[in-house]
Structures are given as C-alpha cells and as structure tokens.
Amino acid sequence: MKRWKYYNSFKYYRAVIKEDEYAFWKEQRDREAQNLYKDRSTRICEDEYEESDEEEEEEAVRANSSRHEESDSENGEDSDQENQENDLGGNRDDHQEDEPDADQDDEVALTDLPNAIVISTVPIPQIPRSLKVVETLVSEVPRSCQEALRAQQHGSLALPRRCPGIPTRKFSSADNETHGSRLDDWPIQVVLENPTNPDNWFVFFEGWASPDNCEEDELRGEALEVGKMRRNFLNVIEAAEDDSIKELVKQQRNIRDAPKFFLDYLDLSYFHSEIHQEYGLGTIIYISLFDTRPPQLKYTTVNVMEAEIYHHLRRAYPNKLFDELVRINRRRRIRHDLTITGGCENEGSCVCNKLFTILYGITGAQNLQTLPNGLIDLKDFNREIQRVAIECSDRCKCSLNCPRRRLQQPMSFPVIVFYEGDKGFGLRAGRRARPGEFLGTYTGIMKKDNEEDNQSYVAGLGIVSKNLVIDALNVGNVFRFAAHCCDPSAVFVEVHSRRNESDLLVPMIAVMAIKNIEFGDEITISYYLKDVLENIPDDQETIDCLCKSPLCFGKLPA
Ligand SMILES: C[S@@+](CC[C@H](N)C(=O)[O-])C[C@H]1O[C@@H](n2cnc3c(N)ncnc32)[C@H](O)[C@@H]1O
Known part of the structure; x- marks a missing residue:
C-alpha cells in the first residue's frame, strides 16, 4: 500500500444525529461493554514450525x-x-496440567492492557506502564x-x-x-x-x-x-x-x-x-x-516496535503535554476555531481540537469530529484528503466512556476473513456497520519506511508521525486482509489517541466505514488516491484490479 500524498484542503463540519442512529449505537456500545473480559496472554506469535510434506x-x-x-x-x-x-x-514446557492460575481468572480492565509492545533486550528506564517490553516476540x-x-x-x-x-x-x-x-x-x-x-x-x-x-x-x-x-x-x-x-x-x-x-x-x-x-x-x-x-500471520492487537522507534516517538513533538505545546506556541498566535465542538462529553475542557490546530493544522488534514453517538461525522468527508482523528485524554477531564475515546474502548466488530479467489484473502463484515463507525485498528510492526521492503502490507503514517509506517506483512491483525477497491467501503484514518497524557503517544491507523456495510459485505479500502490510479505511467508495472466496482480504474501499481 502506498502512502497518501498531496493534501491541500481543510474543512470543518457539524451534523445532527438521528434518534434511531443513537439508539443503535448505544445498544452496540452496551453490548460491547459486557463483552470485555478475562486475562488472555497471547498477543504475538512466533513461527517455529518446519515444513512438512x-x-x-x-x-x-x-x-x-x-x-x-x-x-x-x-x-x-x-x-x-x-x-x-x-x-x-514455550507452551508445553511452561504449562502445568493443573488448574489455571488464580490470576488468570481475574478480570483485566482494558485500561491495564498495553497499547503497544516494544522489543528490547536491554531494560528501558522509565518506560510508561502503557507499554509492554519483550525481548522477542513469542x-x-x-x-x-x-x-x-x-x-x-x-x-x-x-x-x-x-x-x-x-x-x-x-x-x-x-x-x-x-x-x-x-x-x-x-x-x-x-x-x-x-x-x-x-x-x-x-x-x-x-x-x-x-x-x-x-x-x-x-x-x-x-x-x-x-x-x-x-x-x-x-x-x-x-x-x-x-x-x-x-x-x-x-x-x-x-x-x-x-x-x-x-x-x-x-x-x-x-x-x-x-x-x-x-x-x-x-x-x-x-x-x-x-x-x-x-x-x-503472527497476531497482534497492538503495534509492535523496536526500542529505537520507542525513543523516536518519545522525543516526537506530538508526544509533548498539551500545556507545554501551548507555552511553546504562545508567541505564534495560533488561532483555534471555537465553533468546532467535537463530541467530547466535557466540551468545556476538551483540548482535542486545540491540539489539532497546534500540531496538525498546518498539514491541511481534515480534523475528524466525533458525534455524540461515537460515530465520526462524515458530512463533507472527502476521502482524497488526508485526515486525522484526535481522541480525548485525561487532559480533557472526560470519563473513559466519552464518545471521543472510541479507540480506547471495546470494539467488538466481528469480521470474516474470507478467501476471495485471485485477490487472496479479504475481509467481510460480521455485522452491519454505519458510515463513520470505527471498525478497528490496523496493527503491525511500526518502523521507518524502507522502499526496499515488500510494500504490500505497508500503511504509511503521514501526519501524526511523518516518517513511520506500519508493516503487517508478518505481524499484524485482520485489517491487513482488507482488499483494495476503487470505490471502497472504508478508509484508513490516522489517530492521535492516548488515555493519559503520561502515556506514550503511539500513532495509530484506524479503519473507518464510510458507507453502510451490511453483514457479509466486503470491507475494502482504496490503497491509492484517485489521482494516482488515474495517472499510472505507461512504464509502471501494474496488476489487474479485481475489485469489480463499476468505478474500477482497471489497474493497480504493482
Ligand atoms: C494488503 S494485501 C490484502 C490481503 C491479501 N489478499 C492476502 O491474502 O493476504 C494486498 C494484496 O492483496 C491483493 N489485492 C488486494 N486487492 C486487490 C484488488 N482489488 N485486485 C487485485 N489484487 C488485490 C494484491 O495481491 C495485493 O498485493
């Protein structure tokens, strides 16, 4: 997947939600909250198997x-x-046949789980609790x-x-x-x-x-x-x-x-x-x-990075505390559009849209706003323009149930990974999704971009962290199966989200529905901007696009 390029427009918008949408969303959220449970240990898998005939x-x-x-x-x-x-x-040796540890039956709150994994053979001083350090992926x-x-x-x-x-x-x-x-x-x-x-x-x-x-x-x-x-x-x-x-x-x-x-x-x-x-x-x-x-696939629900990337993110400008950013920017007279409200349950003290202005306003990216029902407002949405969603942290003084903390909450969207023939595996919806609904995040190895690497599963971060990509070739989650469609049902959204300002800001890529997706429908994204698909040079290596959309451009860069 290539990264998005050339964004130049910048829009804000508001919308009123309908009653029935709210009821639908609330029901989903309640169900999801009940689904949260138990200590499960495996996140990453290491392939140790030899070939057999x-x-x-x-x-x-x-x-x-x-x-x-x-x-x-x-x-x-x-x-x-x-x-x-x-x-x-390690399992066979590590595991006793006896009853499970008492610990394993204890409920683990979502807030206690790591939001990223760092691979390091040496201890990392003062590493935030929100990260898990492992020597190798097991x-x-x-x-x-x-x-x-x-x-x-x-x-x-x-x-x-x-x-x-x-x-x-x-x-x-x-x-x-x-x-x-x-x-x-x-x-x-x-x-x-x-x-x-x-x-x-x-x-x-x-x-x-x-x-x-x-x-x-x-x-x-x-x-x-x-x-x-x-x-x-x-x-x-x-x-x-x-x-x-x-x-x-x-x-x-x-x-x-x-x-x-x-x-x-x-x-x-x-x-x-x-x-x-x-x-x-x-x-x-x-x-x-x-x-x-x-x-x-080595399965991971959160992004994985080497220690070098951790240090890079720690020093990155967007990782600074809000108050520090305000101090630094005081002299620059950055103006914040006070008409944007953003869906936080605590509007008066929410700093998300101010953060956007300070950190990303200059990029021309769309600042996606959350509706009170947790959906992203898609009024005036343009998928050709890069976008970012800023989620609340403790600095906004809202609760963990705030609609603008969607990716910090349970997201029990079910999916079917289905073999689609010549396209390979693709992704189908296990229930209906609404436009503006986050379906999950695209996880993998977070690393510096290297054009030499296989780019098939590489998703680029262009706003929250300019030089990094998420590579899901060997390590990732189900969203790495999403196929390309010239008229997609979903898009990637860069997300700036951390529960507490003391957590490391780990940039994320979320997958968001932009259409009604019915049970069994394919969840697709466009790997390329329209402009790229319309202007593939004659000498560029291509593959036939198999998306079957009436709007198909026919070819994809190989
Ligand atoms: C991110 S992967 C998608 C998952 C992959 N199909 C699999 O089985 O692991 C991207 C690859 O899927 C295939 N693919 C996805 N969408 C396609 C499309 N519209 N037409 C042709 N091939 C497609 C291409 O081989 C592409 O390199």
Whole structure:
C-alpha cells in the first residue's frame, strides 16, 4: 500500500444525529461493554514450525475428521515424534496440567492492557506502564485456553501446522480413556451447523480433534452465536455466487467433504478470537472454500516496535503535554476555531481540537469530529484528503466512556476473513456497520519506511508521525486482509489517541466505514488516491484490479 500524498484542503463540519442512529449505537456500545473480559496472554506469535510434506498434512486432516476412527491413534503416534522435534515454543514446557492460575481468572480492565509492545533486550528506564517490553516476540496458545494447552501437552494427535500460535497437537479417540472423562467441563471451541438437521450442531470441544453432536437447546453462550454467524455468512455467499461456488459452500458445510485445511481455519478463528476478546475486540472467523493454505500471520492487537522507534516517538513533538505545546506556541498566535465542538462529553475542557490546530493544522488534514453517538461525522468527508482523528485524554477531564475515546474502548466488530479467489484473502463484515463507525485498528510492526521492503502490507503514517509506517506483512491483525477497491467501503484514518497524557503517544491507523456495510459485505479500502490510479505511467508495472466496482480504474501499481 502506498502512502497518501498531496493534501491541500481543510474543512470543518457539524451534523445532527438521528434518534434511531443513537439508539443503535448505544445498544452496540452496551453490548460491547459486557463483552470485555478475562486475562488472555497471547498477543504475538512466533513461527517455529518446519515444513512438512503434503502427504503428512492430508493424513493428519483425514485422521482428524473423526475421533472414533481407528486410524487416529496410529497417525498421531507417527507425527507425534516429529511434532516434539518441531515444537520449540514455550507452551508445553511452561504449562502445568493443573488448574489455571488464580490470576488468570481475574478480570483485566482494558485500561491495564498495553497499547503497544516494544522489543528490547536491554531494560528501558522509565518506560510508561502503557507499554509492554519483550525481548522477542513469542508464540503461544492463549493461556486462557487451558484444555487446548492440556492437549498440546498430552494429546496423541499431532498436526503438521505452520500457523504461529496455533496448537500442534490435539486429543483424539486414543486419549478418550485418559483424558476424556471431563466432557461436561470442556469449553466449546466451535459449533458447526449440521446440514441435515437445522436444530442439531456439530460441537468441537477445545483441545479435541473431532466433533460430537448436540441439540441446539443444549448449547449456550457465544459459541452458538458464532456458529450461526458462520452459517449466515455461508448463506450470503451461496446466494450471491455461481453454481460452482454453491457446490463449494455445500462442501464447507459438510465436515467430511470440507477442504484440506478446514481444521486449521477453525483453529485460527478460535485462537485469534480468544486473543481479541482480551482486548474487548470482536470475533474472527476464517473461511476458505478452497484448498488454500491458511495465512501465516503472527497476531497482534497492538503495534509492535523496536526500542529505537520507542525513543523516536518519545522525543516526537506530538508526544509533548498539551500545556507545554501551548507555552511553546504562545508567541505564534495560533488561532483555534471555537465553533468546532467535537463530541467530547466535557466540551468545556476538551483540548482535542486545540491540539489539532497546534500540531496538525498546518498539514491541511481534515480534523475528524466525533458525534455524540461515537460515530465520526462524515458530512463533507472527502476521502482524497488526508485526515486525522484526535481522541480525548485525561487532559480533557472526560470519563473513559466519552464518545471521543472510541479507540480506547471495546470494539467488538466481528469480521470474516474470507478467501476471495485471485485477490487472496479479504475481509467481510460480521455485522452491519454505519458510515463513520470505527471498525478497528490496523496493527503491525511500526518502523521507518524502507522502499526496499515488500510494500504490500505497508500503511504509511503521514501526519501524526511523518516518517513511520506500519508493516503487517508478518505481524499484524485482520485489517491487513482488507482488499483494495476503487470505490471502497472504508478508509484508513490516522489517530492521535492516548488515555493519559503520561502515556506514550503511539500513532495509530484506524479503519473507518464510510458507507453502510451490511453483514457479509466486503470491507475494502482504496490503497491509492484517485489521482494516482488515474495517472499510472505507461512504464509502471501494474496488476489487474479485481475489485469489480463499476468505478474500477482497471489497474493497480504493482
Ligand atoms: C494488503 S494485501 C490484502 C490481503 C491479501 N489478499 C492476502 O491474502 O493476504 C494486498 C494484496 O492483496 C491483493 N489485492 C488486494 N486487492 C486487490 C484488488 N482489488 N485486485 C487485485 N489484487 C488485490 C494484491 O495481491 C495485493 O498485493
């Protein structure tokens, strides 16, 4: 992705929200607040798996398809040895089979979670509490997934997996006698529709390789909701596509006919969703109708940086306290437009728009304003102009529930990472999104720009931090899957947001809907400005754009 360039316009706007929009938004927020929970440990995954050949993979998937098949234990033993050699991750050794730590059951407030990770082998003096320092990025199955960890330690079925942070071993029928007695206590990992009986579901328990059957009224909680979301999404795909796709959807619904990496996709969905839940973020479902390899993503909910970047951000001008900035700028007579109100619940003491004027007014960027319902005001929005959203900090004296702290609050927007054919994986909405709604943030490695690097997953910061980019090639979150569309449904927004002024200001890129996005619709962004797409030089290497929009420009710079 290339960075935005050439912005020259600057607009302010206000709007009145409608009652029904407010009710919708409030309901969302209440639901999201309830979703916040528990200590989950994995954020970053380190890939330690070696290649294994296709045959072994097929073998393992076949073995996996039924816990009750005799062949399970044999396959398990074979690949078990290999897995022990390959599994260099810390989980198996670190984890006891005993009950979870008492600590792990304690609720962790969103405010206690880090807003960025710094990689450093030496201690960093006076580092703010809002940052987590690690020596290396490690791969772990979330600590909250105790049964998955137990299976990782004792399961007899080894899986030749390459997805970072996903267990490489499960329980199979061979483990029934020793590990199968706690059925009633097991957490449900996923429920899948039974295509022959709508009231019946296939249930995969966490840590186990094959499903049991359950009637719908026996199931409670979130797993059933996620199962229904998956079913509804397949209905959308089936209704929209041609006959060959319909056939693939049918296979996807029938566990025994499902594509080769089906179980890997189920695991990615579950463990990445678990990581999300710790941060109050939404469910993720990964689906491919084809035999495509699952993405090798090291999952992170927050940006990651080397110590050098941390020091750079600490010294950066926008990191200064508001009062200091005012002192520095007193002589410059910066005028602040008092008509802009900005959505803070404490309008009188909110400094966000003053901050914008001091820090970014000169850039010509749009200063996005929040409506009282938490949506961004899109009146007069122009996606060809770079924009920034300033969120409140403790300096504004508002509460953590202030609408202008949207990215500091739970954001449980659910998404489906769906294999879109020649475009690769893309992103679909797991519920309706409103124009002006933040869907999440684009995370990855924050680093200095280097034109030599693969630019496919690089998003540039041009306002809050001019020289930095976020690279999600190997480390990132679901928003790195968003495809390009010449008439996109969402945009990137640079965000200046920190809970407290004492926190480091870590620039962020948020993804914001600019249209109504319905359940199952693709979430797309335009990787390029219109001007760039209209004027691609003849000698520039290009690829065909597959966005299918009536406004498509046809080609994308390669
Ligand atoms: C940021 S990645 C998107 C995720 C990627 N599809 C994947 O599977 O990981 C960008 C890459 O996706 C593909 N892509 C995205 N949008 C496209 C489009 N409209 N037409 C063609 N290829 C597209 C291109 O290969 C591009 O380099």
